[in-house]
Amino acid sequence: MQVRNCKKCGCLYNYVTGPSICPNCLQKIEDKFQTVKKYIQQHGRADMEEISRECEVDTGQIQQWIRQERLQFSDDSPIKVNCEMCGKMISGGRFCHACKDQMARSLNQAMGLGGVMTEAPPDRKARDNTNRMRFLDNR
Numbered sequence: 001m002q003v004r005n006c007k008k009c010g011c012l013y014n015y016v017t018g019p020s021i022c023p024n025c026l027q028k029i030e031d032k033f034q035t036v037k038k039y040i041q042q043h044g045r046a047d048m049e050e051i052s053r054e055c056e057v058d059t060g061q062i063q064q065w066i067r068q069e070r071l072q073f074s075d076d077s078p079i080k081v082n083c084e085m086c087g088k089m090i091s092g093g094r095f096c097h098a099c100k101d102q103m104a105r106s107l108n109q110a111m112g113l114g115g116v117m118t119e120a121p122p123d124r125k126a127r128d129n130t131n132r133m134r135f136l137d138n139r
Helices: 023-042 048-055 059-067 097-110 122-129
Strands: 002-005 012-015
Touching: 023 048, 023 059, 048 059
Parallel strands: none
Antiparallel strands: 002 012
């Protein structure tokens, strides 16, 4: 068991996994998220400063939720974040579609795949054709 101090309030708590925030502060953040989500649903054209002011949430926290794709906006929404690679304005996530495609191509080239795979890898095909134990549902 690991005991840590909460980064938000400083209290001691039993750390299991995830951010170094106690369960009470984590619940407060989740409550704020629900408040922001409801506000956005009611005021679809609101900008980030208005949401921050009305919901009493830091703009950095709102941007984090957008990057995590917990908050999503329509294409005509004034709220955008920058792509972390090229800086293009996007409505959610960390990277724009072009940068995601470029990263996928680079990864495929690094793995020696070159293009799109058209068939299952050899080890998968061999595994699928072998005799395996199967369980029947006895009712």
